[in-house]
Amino acid sequence: MSAPTLVPPAGSPARPSTGRARASASKDPRARGAGRLLLSALAATLTTWAAVVSWRGLTETPGGFLRPLLLLALVVAGTGALARLARLPALVVLLAQTVVGVALASELLIDTPVPLGAGWSELVRAVEAAVATSRQYAAPVPPEAAPLDPLLVGGGLACMLLVDLLANGVRRVPLAGLPLLTVYAVPVSIVDSGLSWWVFALTAAGFLVMLFLQEDEQVARWGRPLDERGRPTEASDTDLRASAALGPRSSTSRVGAASVGAAATALAVLVPLGVPTLDVDVFSLGAGGAGSGDDAVQIVNPMTDLQRDLRRGSDIPLLEVQTDDPDPSYLRIAVLNRFSSEAWSSGDREIPTDNLPDGAVPALQGVAGDVARRSYDYDVSIGEDFQSRWLPTWAPIRAIRAEGDWRYDESTMDFLASADDLDTAGLDYSMTGVELDLSAAQLASAPSAAGAVSAEMVDLPPLPDLVRDLALEVTAEAPTRYAKAVALQNWFRSEFTYDLARADEGNGVSELEAFLRDDEGGRVGYCEQFASAMAVMARELDIPARVAVGFLRPDEIGPDRYQFSAYDLHAWPELFIAGAGWVRFEPTPADRAAAVPDYTRGQLDSEPDQPSAQPSEQSQAPVQPDRPAPSAEPEVPQAQGPDDTDTTATTFPWAPVAGGVGGLLALGALLLLPRLLRSRRRERWLAAGPEGVWQELRATALDLGHPWPEQRSVRTAGAVLLDWYADPAAEPVERPARGAAAAPEAAAATDRLVTALERLRYAPAGSTDSPAASEQVGDDGRVCVAALLAGVTPRQRRAARWWPRSVLTAGRRPSGAQARRAEVRATRTGAATVDEVG
Incomplete structure (x- = not known):
């Protein structure tokens, strides 16, 4: 069967080689391309900047990052347009934009366009300070704090580069919507007020412009528009120049596209107003406010509010407990996992919505099944003067029933309010706590805890050499992690002084160094400094540690009935020991905390029946005379265990590395x-x-x-x-x-x-x-x-x-x-x- 020779398909559009229309349309193509490229790049970067405006609620001084980002948007757009006009590959264009953008951002942030050498050190310090501020303060960050500008400018620049790459580099404008949604996710998860409608509308309009420009370029390749009879229209020079720049289209199509875009934006703004939603703010990341009234005790950020409430100078009854526990002490409010250069904070939490206080809770973390234990029941009544977004509970806890949408973190077993209007004022609830029968010999023979808890529990920021030197010196004769922990506890109780009036506020790195120095004004503090210092030094020795905030010891006001007051607020460290879980220690001296846990005394340690000293007149905390204090020269338990090798060596993080490689x-x-x-x-x-x-x-x-x-x-x-x-x-x-x-x-x-x-x-x-x-x-x-x-x-x-x-x-x-x-x-x-x- 013979076949004819292949020919171009019939009906293909003619390609005129002459004529006024073609000559005019092809006139100065590089200038025409430059205008279109610049317009597309500006649409991408300015739309990203409009989305970043939603971050203004993160700080009280938003101009500090919005003005630099606006300048960066213009510069990045111009750089991208020039590079694409030179027909450079997309990755080369991105590299050029990154180099120019980073240089300009560095100049705006640290006054040098080349962040190398001293400039790099300055940039690192600025970023670390911004990270510390983000962990210490709730939004909006006050002007006196270290600015968030390095984080916000860097994040905004990265989003601009990504949006421009997707929209103009690979010509996928719909994909560019994903990083824009990511920009919106930041304030939605942090700022209570949510997004402003005009910010969303402005960003949506910019996104529609990006889509229009991409599709317009595709349409422009179709040729000249047709009239109502399907014939090519005659166009003037002005029309042809406009067609060459923006592509052929009728006024009707432009109006139709604008109408569709405006309607879609309006619906996106108005429809959510009529949809019922659940606004849940589970986390309290940053410092809380100072409280709304002079007579109320508020706990929003545990460590910050502990400082304020202990220094207020007046004792206020806060809650009462009916229990069969003969010694209902150390009622825990919250756990602080993360230590930055500025403060301890609750860190990031993963709290499922079904973790509610409606009965039994998960089994005790890290506790061996053969550890003896006893259970006690507690009925708690909280007064109207105690407003806490954290629910006081015993630790360890076995079961709890409380009204309200409280959520617990399984890794810490502390309970957080999930709604803005939920707190503990006037709340009645019941729980069952567990007391573990721990012994010094059992803790000393515990195996290694490597991999049993999150690596965050040993994370530390850069610290002065003094901290590690003291940790090694104090624990030099201690063979096991448990023995090292006891050595630290006894060192604090014997070498330091408890005095709330003379103590400096804060628990960051600078305050920690001042607290540990053996000079005038040093080694004096209150429970916050003692708990923080011991937890940090334990982490220096690779012992997982965290800080707990709660109540120390109540007053007995009737048969099996106890009352906790504002003076009972306290902080203490918890260290993880394999087989025993999170174990409480007490480094605060006897002036405040009269006794240490029985399992930290050991068989060789004997303490007097009474405190070693009377409380100072300057101390505002009550004395607990029914608890013994440590001797002047406490002895360290010498029990040996399989963990008696070099415990200061850093364990290689196999799990994170394997996960990253995988x-x-x-x-x-x-x-x-x-x-x-x-x-x-x-x-x-x-x-x-x-x-x-x-x-x-x-x-x-x-x-x-x-x-x-x-x-x-x-x-x-x-x-x-x-x-x-x-x-x-x-x-x-x-x-x-x-x-x-x-x-x-x-x-x-x-x-x-x-x-x-x-x-x-x-x-x-x-x-x-x-x-x-x-x-x-x-x-x-x-x-x-x-x-x-x-x-x-x-x-x-x-x-x-x-x-x-x-x-x-x-x-x-x-x-x-x-x-x-x-x-x-x-x-x-x-x-x-x-x-x-x-």
């Missing part, structure tokens, strides 16, 4: 998967005869961004392929010469393939091709694929290799049987020819 491998596999699938599919199709080879050519064309002529016949589609071919042996260039003359071998191979495919589909039944012909078809397919790949830019080839579109599309051409039936119908009716079969 994540990178998974990401790499995910990125390689489309390429691998496409490669296997290509080999299978090239070996599947004419139908498979034809499907491979269609898939390759789609991967390269060519519009496949789905509704055309095989021969017509083959003629279209000729326009996309280039010489595979030629030097790769951005604009290769294309056409049948540029790749004669591919043109001949296409003619043979089309003939073989037509013979397969339309030849009489029973006719077959020889195996040699089938092999020739496969070879012809490879020649055509190589010519298609040579006819595009290197960037298009890389995109087709790493992100093949055909893998994600399911459309396929009609089968041979369908084509044969169409041919039969065409022959009988005479209404169509073979070239018109789809």
Whole structure:
């Protein structure tokens, strides 16, 4: 069966080589391209800046980061437009924008465009100070705190670069919406007031402009607009210049697009107002307020409020407890996990919505099953003067029932309010606590706790050498982690003085160093400093440690009834010991905390029955005379255990490293998967005869961004392929010469393939091709694929290799049987020819 020579498809639009319209439209193309590139880049960066305006609620001085980011938006846009005008690859454009943006941001933040040497040290200090502020203060951050500008400027710049890359680098404006949503997620999760409607509307308008510019560029390639009769319109010079800059379109299409965009934005702003939502603020990350009244005790940020309430100078009854516990002391309010250079804080928490105080709670963390224990019941009544967003509970705890949406963290077992209007004032609830029967010998023989708790429990910021030197010196003779903890506890109780009036406020790094120094004004403090210092020094020795805030010891006001007051507020460290879980220690001297836990005395340690000293007149805390105090020279237990090797050595974080490597491998596999699938599919199709080879050519064309002529016949589609071919042996260039003359071998191979495919589909039944012909078809397919790949830019080839579109599309051409039936119908009716079969 003979086949005619391939020709361009009938009905293809003419390409005039002369004429006023073409001359005007092509006039000064670089200037026209520069204007469009700059407009697109400005739309991306300024839309990101509009979204970043939503961060203004994070600080009371938003101009400190919004003004620099506005300047960065203009500079990044200009840099991107110039680099793209020079036809640089997308990654090179991104690199240029990053270098220019980082230099400008560095100049604005630390007064040097090159953050190297001393500049780098200054930048690191500014970032560390900003991180410490973010952990210490709740939004909005006051002006007197270290500014958040380094974090906000850096984050905003990163978002601008990403949005510009997606919108203008890879031409995927819809994907650019993802980082914009990420920008919105920051204030939504932190700022109580949420987003302003005008910020959202401004960002949405910018996003619509980005979409309009991308689609307008696609439409501009269609040619001149048509009039009502379908004829090309005559345009003036002014119209042609506008068409060249913005693409052809009618005023009706512009109005329609604007109407759709405005309606969508309005709906996005108004519809959420009528949808009922649940506003849950589970975390209290940062310092709380000072309280709303002179007579109320508030606990929002535990450590900060502890300072204020202990120094207020008046004792206030806060809560009463009815219990069968003969010694209901150390009622815990909250746990502080994270230590920054500025303060202890609650850190990040993962609290499921079903962790409610409605009965039994999870089993004790890290406690061996053979540890003896006793349970006590507690009925708690809290007065109106105690307003806490943390629910006081015994630790360890076995069960609890309380009204309200309180949520507990399984790693700490402290309870937080999940609603803004929820606190403890006037609350009555009940719980069952557990007392573990721990002994010094048991704790001393405990195995290593490596990997039993989060690595956050040993994390520390940079500390003065004094802290580690003292930790090693005090525990030099202690063989186990437990013995080291007891040595630290006894050292604080014997070498330091409790005095609330003379103590400095704060528990950051600078306050810690001043507290530990053995000079005038040093080694004097109150419970906050003692708990913080011991926890930090324990972490220096690789012992997991945290700080607990709560009540020390109540007054008995009746049979099995006790009352806690403001003077009973206290802080103490908890250290993790394998088999015993989180174990309480008491480093605060006997003037305040009369006794240490029994399991920290050991068999060799004997303490007098009374405190070693009377409380100073300056101390505002009551004396607890019924608790013994440590001797002047406490002895350290000498029990040995399997943990008696060098406990100061840092354990390599195998789990995080393995998780990171696994994540990178998974990401790499995910990125390689489309390429691998496409490669296997290509080999299978090239070996599947004419139908498979034809499907491979269609898939390759789609991967390269060519519009496949789905509704055309095989021969017509083959003629279209000729326009996309280039010489595979030629030097790769951005604009290769294309056409049948540029790749004669591919043109001949296409003619043979089309003939073989037509013979397969339309030849009489029973006719077959020889195996040699089938092999020739496969070879012809490879020649055509190589010519298609040579006819595009290197960037298009890389995109087709790493992100093949055909893998994600399911459309396929009609089968041979369908084509044969169409041919039969065409022959009988005479209404169509073979070239018109789809």
